[in-house]
Amino acid sequence: MQERQTKQKQIIYEALKTLNHPTATEVYGYVHEAYPTVSRATVFRVLNGFAIGGRALEIRSAGNEVRYDYNVAPHCHGRCLQCGRVADVTVEGLPQSGIIAKACDDFDVESYALEFYGTCKDCRESVKA
Numbered sequence: 001m002q003e004r005q006t007k008q009k010q011i012i013y014e015a016l017k018t019l020n021h022p023t024a025t026e027v028y029g030y031v032h033e034a035y036p037t038v039s040r041a042t043v044f045r046v047l048n049g050f051a052i053g054g055r056a057l058e059i060r061s062a063g064n065e066v067r068y069d070y071n072v073a074p075h076c077h078g079r080c081l082q083c084g085r086v087a088d089v090t091v092e093g094l095p096q097s098g099i100i101a102k103a104c105d106d107f108d109v110e111s112y113a114l115e116f117y118g119t120c121k122d123c124r125e126s127v128k129a
Contacts, residue, residue: 008035008038008042008046009046011031011034011035011038012027012031012038012042012043012046012047012050013050013055013070015027015030015031016047016050016056016068016070017070018030020085020086020087021059021067021068021069021077021085021086021087021088022067022068023065023066023067023068024043024044024047024065024066024068025065027043027047027068028040028043028044031043047068050068051068054072055070055072056068056069056070056072057069057071057072059077059086059113059115061079061084061115064079064084065084067086069086071088075088075089075090076088076089076090076091076114076115076116077089077113077114077115077116078115078116078117078118079115079116079117079118080118080119080120080123081117081118081119082119082120082123083120083122083123085120085122085123087120089116091114
């Protein structure tokens with residue numbers, strides 16, 4: 001059964017594409033400015049549905065709010081250790097199709113997440129100032 005594509009879902013997906021790896025709270029703030037009738041609960045529910053349905057990735061890290069990415073193709077992320085910002089990272093030598101992994105002991109690898117840690121440009125510049 002195909003999921004209904006409502007106006008609210010379109011608005012939320014466009015916000016997800018416009019913002020850079022946003023949290024649900026950031027998506028809500030962005031959407032609410034232009035469409036104040038879209039509720040916080042709707043934004044959270046729709047983003048969760050996008051993640052379950054494969055239209056978005058949930059980027060989870062201990063101690064940080066879940067972030068979302070509309071780019072569901074295999075790719076890596078970097079996380080700023082100061083502010084928690086997430087950005088796409090290109091790794092030379094890593095095939096665009098992702099990593100092929102085989103585990104021992106009858107373990108089937110179903111997915112992976114490769115995340116790098118560092119400091120974003122904004123945080124580096126704030127230290128210099």
